[in-house]
Amino acid sequence: MRNMVVLIDTNILLNYITNREDSYLEQSIKIVELCAKGRISGCIAFHTLSTLWYVLRKREDKERRSILKDIYEIFIVTAASQKEILDAIEKDAFKDFEDCLQDKCAKEIGADYIITCNEKDYCNSEVPAINPDSFLKGLK
Numbered sequence: 001m002r003n004m005v006v007l008i009d010t011n012i013l014l015n016y017i018t019n020r021e022d023s024y025l026e027q028s029i030k031i032v033e034l035c036a037k038g039r040i041s042g043c044i045a046f047h048t049l050s051t052l053w054y055v056l057r058k059r060e061d062k063e064r065r066s067i068l069k070d071i072y073e074i075f076i077v078t079a080a081s082q083k084e085i086l087d088a089i090e091k092d093a094f095k096d097f098e099d100c101l102q103d104k105c106a107k108e109i110g111a112d113y114i115i116t117c118n119e120k121d122y123c124n125s126e127v128p129a130i131n132p133d134s135f136l137k138g139l140k
Contacts, residue, residue, distance in 0.1 A: 003041040007106035008032075008075065009116035010048045010098075012132060014055060017067055024117045027132030031115060034139075036074045043076045045105035047098070080104035093124035103127055 008031065014020060015028035022028070035042030049068055056064045080088070084104040094100035099121045106114045106127040114122060114129040122129030130138075 003039070004113075005041045005043065005109060005111045006031075006035075006135075007043050007045065007078070007102060007109070007111045007114045007127065008035070008048075009102055009114060009118070010044075010051050011117040012115055013044070013048065013052060013071060015117070017052070017056070017071075022117060024132040027136055028117070030136060031132055032074065040139075041076065042074065043078045043105070043109055043111065044071070045102050046077055046079045047101060049077065051098075076109070078105045078109045080108045084108060091124075094121075096121055099125075 011022075012024075012028045012031060015022050015025045016032045019025065032042075034040050049071070052068060052071065053064060056067060080101065084107065085101070088097065088100040088104045091100055094103070102114060103122065103125040106125075111127050113135065114125060114127050115132055115135050116122060116129050117131060119129045119131050
């Protein structure tokens with residue numbers, strides 16, 4: 001039986017890295033741990049790395065590089081095809097283009113779910129989106 005494949009939205013990683021106040025903080029940490037242990041196959045979209053780099057800009061360069069390397073070692077970094085990117089550009093069903101790119105990357109790898117703190121942003125996604133709490137409850 002194959003591991004479940006999930007695309008981890010950037011907000012899950014931001015919870016994990018920064019311990020920011022978020023109703024899904026504990027669940028986000030648990031999901032990253034499950035990916036690190038290989039219990040689920042975790043993937044991230046390629047552009048998540050640049051977003052993390054930008055958000056962590058107040059930290060020392062060496063620390064940011066170390067964080068990105070740690071993330072890279074846990075997750076498979078994925079992209080979308082030219083065709084899917086063009087579809088994302090033309091698709092106006094998403095309010096946030098970045099979320100549409102997340103969906104396209106998830107589709108490209110055949111993800112079972114996109115795990116996100118903002119399910120409502122993915123109401124038009126091709127891959128089902130699920131919040132961290134619902135995902136963990138479904139694993140049990």
